[in-house]
Amino acid sequence: MGRGNAVDEAERFARLMRELKERAGLSYGVLARRLHTSTSTLHRYCNGEAVPTEFAVVDRFARACGASPGEAVDLHRAWLLADARRRAAARAEPEPAPEPAPEPASEAAPEPASEAAVVPTADPGAVPLGRLPWYRRRAAAVVAAGLTAGAVAVAVLAASLPDRGTPQGVAGATGAATPAVSSEPSEAAGTPAPGPSSSPSPSPTPGGPASAPPPAPPSPPSPKPAPVPLTAAVRSHVWAFGCDHAYLAERGPGSVPPPPVEADAPAWAAAQRAVHAGAQIVEVTLHGTGAGSVVLEDLEVRVAARRTPPAWNVYQMSQGCGGALTPAAFAVNLDAPRPLARPVAGNDAGSSLPAPAFPLRVSASEPVVLRVEAATTGCDCDWYLDLRWTGPSGSGTLRIDDGGRPLRTSAATGRPVYGYAAEQGRWGR
Numbered sequence: 001m002g003r004g005n006a007v008d009e010a011e012r013f014a015r016l017m018r019e020l021k022e023r024a025g026l027s028y029g030v031l032a033r034r035l036h037t038s039t040s041t042l043h044r045y046c047n048g049e050a051v052p053t054e055f056a057v058v059d060r061f062a063r064a065c066g067a068s069p070g071e072a073v074d075l076h077r078a079w080l081l082a083d084a085r086r087r088a089a090a091r092a093e094p095e096p097a098p099e100p101a102p103e104p105a106s107e108a109a110p111e112p113a114s115e116a117a118v119v120p121t122a123d124p125g126a127v128p129l130g131r132l133p134w135y136r137r138r139a140a141a142v143v144a145a146g147l148t149a150g151a152v153a154v155a156v157l158a159a160s161l162p163d164r165g166t167p168q169g170v171a172g173a174t175g176a177a178t179p180a181v182s183s184e185p186s187e188a189a190g191t192p193a194p195g196p197s198s199s200p201s202p203s204p205t206p207g208g209p210a211s212a213p214p215p216a217p218p219s220p221p222s223p224k225p226a227p228v229p230l231t232a233a234v235r236s237h238v239w240a241f242g243c244d245h246a247y248l249a250e251r252g253p254g255s256v257p258p259p260p261v262e263a264d265a266p267a268w269a270a271a272q273r274a275v276h277a278g279a280q281i282v283e284v285t286l287h288g289t290g291a292g293s294v295v296l297e298d299l300e301v302r303v304a305a306r307r308t309p310p311a312w313n314v315y316q317m318s319q320g321c322g323g324a325l326t327p328a329a330f331a332v333n334l335d336a337p338r339p340l341a342r343p344v345a346g347n348d349a350g351s352s353l354p355a356p357a358f359p360l361r362v363s364a365s366e367p368v369v370l371r372v373e374a375a376t377t378g379c380d381c382d383w384y385l386d387l388r389w390t391g392p393s394g395s396g397t398l399r400i401d402d403g404g405r406p407l408r409t410s411a412a413t414g415r416p417v418y419g420y421a422a423e424q425g426r427w428g429r
Helices: 003-024 028-035 039-047 055-064 069-091 134-160 262-272
Strands: 230-238 246-249 275-277 279-288 294-307 313-316 329-333 342-344 346-348 351-353 360-362 368-375 380-391 394-400 407-410 417-421 426-428
Touching (some): 003 069, 028 055, 230 380, 275 279, 279 380, 368 407
Antiparallel strands (some): 246 313, 294 380
């Protein structure tokens, strides 16, 4: 995706935010307090210089400005497109020009012994191998090897047979003629000449020639699975309220850099080889890819492995933060023998938000966001989600994981906990 497309999507999202803000008559300071963010950050959102990394910010903005349900859907759709363009542009990096591959040594500098080699051919005007172009030298070498192997095989066959005369087409041990292979009986002995891989012919049955067994019937083609009419964008490093999270890392506090912002958390965690400590929030944005709607039927939790939690350090990303909005989500207890995705209601400044419930309907124009909050106090867990769907082309299951790898959440009970002291520029307990 080009840079221009990303700018267009961000500008359209910013324009919708500005229109809602101007109609509501609210200042940047008032809106920033309601969104639990800074005034400068909100100003960048409305100018198209930045895009929120969490849907909760967009939802709070629409509610604060008194947006209608249709306007909230338009703002949500514009944010999804702008956020997808931003992430795609961040992943796109120019690839370095490939260096020219060095020419193989066997072609650029052939062995001295092969310079005088002659290509075996029926043409008396043989050409020295060293004078041929490199691509013809390779073909000539392959032909020569094949002729030599054939001559050796014929010589071995002739030596192993009883003395019945010289077979037709064989000039002798030092002859250069190509041996003739024939299935006709030998005239000298009156019997078929055996070959190295010959097998006895079946005896004819009385009253007719020998018949081969009937061929096995072809197996029926296996049915093709229904194409998945969904696309899923997975965010596995979602922080509570955009600031509250903790990671478990083996490195000591002197070797760990300062905490990142939420948008840079995946790269920070990968560089430290850190895992989610105690809890993990996953957001999945689903779009339909066809003309019809797709029904989401159920969400199943699969735990692939349980290990003893590692004895590492806990690094908190914030010294404490909070917000008035608690989104509705699916809660998962990874310590349960068979974990379930349990719907939990949310809260927005005292107003209850209904818990998510299946079935849900999704299409190309109406996306759906699923929020899953997993927690553990006793295991280092590898897990993933299976989303069952039904659409016009059939039904199936969509696996939700971390880019082809299982999601990983580890318990951190009793581990050393460190927070970052910005005024001192270091981690401390």
